[in-house]
Amino acid sequence: GAGVSQSPRYKVAKRGQDVALRCDPISGHVSLFWYQQALGQGPEFLTYFQNEAQLDKSGLPSDRFFAERPEGSVSTLKIQRTQQEDSAVYLCASSLAGQGARGNTIYFGEGSWLTVV
Amino acid sequence: AQRVTQPEKLLSVFKGAPVELKCNYSYSGSPELFWYVQYSRQRLQLLLRHISRESIKGFTADLNKGETSFHLKKPFAQEEDSAMYYCALSGEYGNKLVFGAGTILRVKS
Numbered sequence: 357g358a359g360v361s362q363s364p365r366y367k368v369a370k371r372g373q374d375v376a377l378r379c380d381p382i383s384g385h386v387s388l389f390w391y392q393q394a395l396g397q398g399p400e401f402l403t404y405f406q407n408e409a410q411l412d413k414s415g416l417p418s419d420r421f422f423a424e425r426p427e428g429s430v431s432t433l434k435i436q437r438t439q440q441e442d443s444a445v446y447l448c449a450s451s452l453a454g455q456g457a458r459g460n461t462i463y464f465g466e467g468s469w470l471t472v473v
Numbered sequence: 474a475q476r477v478t479q480p481e482k483l484l485s486v487f488k489g490a491p492v493e494l495k496c497n498y499s500y501s502g503s504p505e506l507f508w509y510v511q512y513s514r515q516r517l518q519l520l521l522r523h524i525s526r527e528s529i530k531g532f533t534a535d536l537n538k539g540e541t542s543f544h545l546k547k548p549f550a551q552e553e554d555s556a557m558y559y560c561a562l563s564g565e566y567g568n569k570l571v572f573g574a575g576t577i578l579r580v581k582s
Contacts, residue, residue, distance in 0.1 A: 360516075389569065398559050398575050400572070401569050458563075459505075459522070461519055462519070
């Protein structure tokens with residue numbers, strides 16, 4: 357596809373359930389980001405991959421959050437034992453260049469809306 | 474610490490009126506500043522960046538390092554400008570974005 361693709365678009369999880377959110381970045385894009393956007397807030401950085409290497413995971417809120425990009429393309433964000441405060445939109449984004457490249461355009465997916473009940 | 478502040482949650486103007494969406498930032502080095510826009514039911518997309526110094530859809534933004542501001546301006550608002558606008562910055566060592574909370578722009582006819 358032409359853009360960043362995310363699935364599922366909507367997910368309702370019971371508290372304590374594990375969820376997995378998938379991101380297909382634009383083909384050939386080196387950089388991949390995950391952001392969390394709570395209601396009424398701007399997106400907040402979770403983690404960054406350059407190819408398959410996870411270079412920054414400083415934004416992951418707890419050890420229940422785990423992300424991977426094993427082959428340097430598709431990425432999965434996994435949330436274990438979901439809690440109500442995990443309810444948010446999870447945005448994936450990708451860009452062509454690697455870390456440190458200024459003037460690099462970041463393209464966002466439509467997001468995965470997670471509701472924990 | 475990197476921080477972006479957008480003081481207005483909602484800005485409502487009439488069609489044809491000037492628009493200014495405020496953005497202030499906190500960063501000790503030389504950041505790159507952006508405006509992102511999200512139209513209804515669409516994904517977040519880049520509107521403009523300060524290093525390009527270009528006008529997109531009639532919008533401009535000038536980086537004022539003295540006031541640490543990057544306000545978005547348009548002389549004559551159009552109804553199709555109604556959207557959520559986010560100001561964001563990235564630092565020198567990576568392209569991770571730090572976003573403000575966003576401002577809803579509502580252009581009334």
